[in-house]
Amino acid sequence: MTIRYESQKVALPYIQLSLLLFVLQIAMGLWLAVNYAFTLPQWLVDAFSFATARAIHTNLLVAWLLLGFMGGAYFILPVECERELFSTKLAYLQLGLFALAAVTAVVGFLFGWTQGKPLLEIPVPLDLVIVVAALIFIANVLLTVIGAKRRSVIQWMLVGGVVFLALLYLLGIPFYRSLNADYYYWWWVIHLWVEGAWELITASIVAFVVLQVTGVERQVVEKWLYLETGLFLFTGIVGTGHHYYWIGSPDYWLWWGGIFSALEPIPIALMVVDTWLHVRNRRNTMVNRLTWIYIIGLAIYHFLGAGVWGFIHTLPPVNYYTHGSQITVSHGHMAFFGAYALLNLTVFYYALPQFKGIRRYQEKLGQWGFWTMAVSMFFLCLVFGVAGILQTYLERFLDIGYSTAQMTMMFWFKAALFFGAIFLAGAVMTVYHLFTLRPAPKATA
Amino acid sequence: MTKKTAKSIFWVGTLMSAGIFIWLTVDFHRQEPAYANTDRITDQVVAGKKVWHKYNCNDCHTILGFGGYYAPDMTKAYYRLGPNNIIAIVMEPEKVYKGSFRKMPRLGVTRREAEDLVEFLRWVADIENRGWPPQDEKYVRAARLREKEPHKLQKLDIVLGACGGCHSFENQGRDIAGDFGDIAKETRYNRDTLVRYILDPASVNPDSGMPPQNVSRETAELIADFVLGLR
Numbered sequence: 266m267t268i269r270y271e272s273q274k275v276a277l278p279y280i281q282l283s284l285l286l287f288v289l290q291i292a293m294g295l296w297l298a299v300n301y302a303f304t305l306p307q308w309l310v311d312a313f314s315f316a317t318a319r320a321i322h323t324n325l326l327v328a329w330l331l332l333g334f335m336g337g338a339y340f341i342l343p344v345e346c347e348r349e350l351f352s353t354k355l356a357y358l359q360l361g362l363f364a365l366a367a368v369t370a371v372v373g374f375l376f377g378w379t380q381g382k383p384l385l386e387i388p389v390p391l392d393l394v395i396v397v398a399a400l401i402f403i404a405n406v407l408l409t410v411i412g413a414k415r416r417s418v419i420q421w422m423l424v425g426g427v428v429f430l431a432l433l434y435l436l437g438i439p440f441y442r443s444l445n446a447d448y449y450y451w452w453w454v455i456h457l458w459v460e461g462a463w464e465l466i467t468a469s470i471v472a473f474v475v476l477q478v479t480g481v482e483r484q485v486v487e488k489w490l491y492l493e494t495g496l497f498l499f500t501g502i503v504g505t506g507h508h509y510y511w512i513g514s515p516d517y518w519l520w521w522g523g524i525f526s527a528l529e530p531i532p533i534a535l536m537v538v539d540t541w542l543h544v545r546n547r548r549n550t551m552v553n554r555l556t557w558i559y560i561i562g563l564a565i566y567h568f569l570g571a572g573v574w575g576f577i578h579t580l581p582p583v584n585y586y587t588h589g590s591q592i593t594v595s596h597g598h599m600a601f602f603g604a605y606a607l608l609n610l611t612v613f614y615y616a617l618p619q620f621k622g623i624r625r626y627q628e629k630l631g632q633w634g635f636w637t638m639a640v641s642m643f644f645l646c647l648v649f650g651v652a653g654i655l656q657t658y659l660e661r662f663l664d665i666g667y668s669t670a671q672m673t674m675m676f677w678f679k680a681a682l683f684f685g686a687i688f689l690a691g692a693v694m695t696v697y698h699l700f701t702l703r704p705a706p707k708a709t710a
Numbered sequence: 711m712t713k714k715t716a717k718s719i720f721w722v723g724t725l726m727s728a729g730i731f732i733w734l735t736v737d738f739h740r741q742e743p744a745y746a747n748t749d750r751i752t753d754q755v756v757a758g759k760k761v762w763h764k765y766n767c768n769d770c771h772t773i774l775g776f777g778g779y780y781a782p783d784m785t786k787a788y789y790r791l792g793p794n795n796i797i798a799i800v801m802e803p804e805k806v807y808k809g810s811f812r813k814m815p816r817l818g819v820t821r822r823e824a825e826d827l828v829e830f831l832r833w834v835a836d837i838e839n840r841g842w843p844p845q846d847e848k849y850v851r852a853a854r855l856r857e858k859e860p861h862k863l864q865k866l867d868i869v870l871g872a873c874g875g876c877h878s879f880e881n882q883g884r885d886i887a888g889d890f891g892d893i894a895k896e897t898r899y900n901r902d903t904l905v906r907y908i909l910d911p912a913s914v915n916p917d918s919g920m921p922p923q924n925v926s927r928e929t930a931e932l933i934a935d936f937v938l939g940l941r
Contacts, residue, residue: 300780304811307804314815315780316769381763383777442756444834445746448774449738484713491716499723502731511842512774513745514738521734525727585844589775589783661844666874666884667782672811 267622270343272350277620279336279360280613283329284696286367287606290325291689293318298685301678313375320374320386326601327384328367333609334466335359335402338423340616341473342406345420346413355405362398366391382447384455385437392438399431418487419469419476422494426465433457445513452508459604460501460529460571467608468494468536471563474615475540478556480548489539496532500525507579511588519581526579530572540564553618555628555635559611562639566603574599574646586661591674592653599646602638610695618702625705631698637691645684652677745838758830761823770814773834775842781814782884786846788828788835789853791875796831797824798921805919806876810886849874856929869936872925887920894940904934 268274299305300315339356343349350356370387373379379386387395406427410420437454441447472490476483506522540560551557574596578587587593618626652674659670742748762768768777773784787796799806801824803814819827841847852871855863863871866879869890874883879890899907903914908930911918923930 305813307813307816310813310815314766314770316766316778316815319769319778319780320766377766379763379766381766381768383768386766386769440760442751442759443742443746443748444759444773444830445742445748445837446739448776449735451776488711488713488716491713491720492711495716495720495723498720499727502724502727503734505731506734508776509738511839513742513837513839515741515745517734521730585840585842589772589779589843591779594779663881664845664848665881666878667845668810668812668884668886669878669881 266619266624268619270349272353272356273340273343273616274620275350275353275356275360276336276340276616278357279332279339280616281700282360282364283332283336283609284613284699286325286329286332287609288689288692288696290322290329291685291692293322293325295682295685295689297322298678298682302675302682317374317377319383320379321371323384324367324370324374324386328363330463330601330605330609332360332363333612334463334470335363337470337609337612337616338406338427338466340612341470342409342420342423344477345417345473346409346415348409348412348414351405351408351412355401359398359401359405362394362401366394366398382437382451385451389438392434396431396434399434403427403431417483418490419473422465422469422472422490426462426469429465430458430462433462448512449509449514452505456505456508457502459600460504461498463605464497464501465494467605468497470612471560471608474612475543475560478549478560478615479543479546481543481546486543489535493532493535493539496528496535500528500531504529507584510581510584523579523581527576529579530568530576533568533572537564537568552625553614553628555626555631556611556614558632558635559607559614562635563603563607563611566599566607566639566642568603570596570599570601570603570646586657587653590653590656590660591649592657595646595649595653598649599642602642610699613699617699621702621704623702623704626702627705628698630694634691634693634695634698637694638688639691641684641687641691645681645688648677648680648684652681747833747836747838750833750836752829754826754829755833756830758826758828758833761819761827762830764823765817765819774837774839781812783843783846784831784834785837785839785843786835786850788831789849789871790846792872792924793828793832794921794924795875796828797821800824800827802919807886808919865932865936868929869933872923872929872933876920890937891940894937897937901931901934901938904937905930908933 296318297315300318339350366387370391373388373391374386378388380388407424410424413420433454436450441450468490472486475481476486502525503521504526506518507526509518509522541564544557544561578584578592578596614631618624655674655677656670659665659673660667665673762773767773767784770778770780771782771784772779775783775785782790791799799814800817800819801821802816804816807813835850841850848867849871852863852867856868856871870879870883873890876887877883877890877893878885878888897904899914905927907914907918908923908925909927910922911920912922925933
């Protein structure tokens with residue numbers, strides 16, 4: 266199988282850069298775990314603080330995911346619209362701007378150039394570069410879709426998600442005098458991204474991939490797409506309220522936030538069901554087992570990390586004790602891995618063989634990579650979860666001070682470092698495999 | 711279900727949720743002054759918030775529970791630590807946390823910036839946020855009683871409310887400067903010296919890393935009695 270449209274090729278550098286940043290993100294994560302697990306000398310802490318490393322870890326996460334979404338969108342759009350992209354030049358320009366902003370941001374963090382807001386540390390001048398890149402992306406996607414040879418739900422869902430994503434980013438840029446309002450709108454970026462705009466984009470990309478790989482009827486896939494994204498937005502938008510319990514807000518947020526976010530696992534559960542149905546009712550033969558494993562793994566980990574792990578501590582009486590503890594770390598890792606990291610990797614496993622004209626690829630190393638990542642991530646989240654339960658119990662039930670509690674959790678921080686190292690090994694295997702895909706020998710086909 | 715039904719579910723669900731959310735947002739702004747005391751956001755508070763951003767404090771510390779989990783939550787830090795301790799910590803973390811298993815970087819915070827930061831944290835600590843984080847409520851209670859009804863304070867509340875940010879007692883409080891049980895055994899100060907030490911440590915021991923404490927003489931005496939009573 267080869268690519269069908271010449272302009273799909275712009276996706277390749279997006280995907281390659283995305284994969285490199287993924288590995289760097291994990292490496293930085295390990296460094297954070299070292300900070301937790303050992304006492305570092307003062308000079309090292311002065312030169313390269315935990316705060317700087319965390320800013321790099323989280324920004325690389327956002328950067329590689331967004332690059333993957335953009336590359337993925339550029340890859341599927343020509344096929345979905347039955348035409349070339351509006352402009353490949355714009356796509357390369359956008360990639361250049363985005364990469365420039367990302368690299369400058371990371372170097373800037375090392376020298377203390379920061380907006381000082383978690384996850385949104387990128388300073389305003391660089392924000393503007395990103396806004397320009399985003400506008401180019403929107404224009405390119407929109408103009409491609411407008412001139413499409415056929416209309417589809419997937420196209421418009423993608424456009425909607427991309428516009429929504431860009432608009433929300435703007436709310437993170439201004440300086441707010443009140444910390445309370447600051448965090449109110451901070452969540453419009455963070456929460457409405459991951460439980461809104463990103464879900465729209467990824468759900469449409471997944472719908473496309475599932476459609477292509479399984480060969481089930483388009484009508485069925487698009488029906489599910491409407492239903493799931495509808496429920497994502499219905500529960501997710503008001504569900505933002507689960508972040509407002511303790512920021513200084515009226516009591517009704519406990520109810521609105523609690524009830525709507527308790528419903529948030531429903532669309533994810535539906536996603537597991539429909540993936541399962543599509544795979545069972547497939548019309549195509551299973552060519553590359555690993556791509557299918559990724560599609561199913563994505564659905565299951567999405568449900569586990571975002572759905573179950575999120576639900577566990579979303580109700581106000583529980584959240585009062587678990588908010589702002591290692592429990593959140595556990596949920597964050599599993600949710601991002603399940604919902605978005607696996608999504609990107611699924612798309613990459615779908616797209617990359619096509620660039621090389623490979624129909625069936627050798628998948629042994631990729632299998633090792635997937636299972637190493639999946640298992641170590643599960644244990645990593647378990648370990649963070651245990652640390653979080655300990656922290657909650659020691660600090661908030663027994664009234665033991667922060668540092669005494671942290672010292673008691675030390676074993677679990679070391680365990681997190683251990684599983685993190687295994688995860689890094691899995692990520693390196695996966696990325697190496699993706700970069701060096703080779704056709705499977707005919708005999709085993 | 712047909713595709714058309716699914717489409718209606720999408721639009722009805724999305725618009726309904728967005729409508730509710732926007733309505734709640736309008737009301738949030740209407741009520742914000744009462745919950746966050748926005749009238750008390752002075753220029754110094756804003757300056758302090760900029761200091762908070764400038765040094766990227768929020769990627770190690772949580773505030774309102776958001777941010778990095780590497781260091782204690784700062785929402786009620788004003789009540790947990792008091793102004794002098796906050797200033798001492800941010801200006802000379804390498805001294806305060808010399809014996810700590812986890813270090814805070816030397817950030818080069820100026821005196822002026824530290825004072826602004828204190829004002830910011832003072833405003834934050836008074837945000838009406840349903841008593842979160844739970845572990846710091848005791849400090850808030852003690853601080854408020856200390857101001858208004860000192861006679862209602864339990865002795866332990868006073869001691870931990872004033873000292874628990876750095877000292878521990880029977881596992882309560884934060885043990886970075888020693889446990890009161892050990893201090894009581896080791897100290898050779900008499901009551902007067904100890905009171906002077908609490909109010910101005912450097913006047914008794916020039917090498918001390920402890921900052922002068924924001925407590926009245928009576929409270930200092932009470933603390934001294936408590937510590938000496940443990941011998």
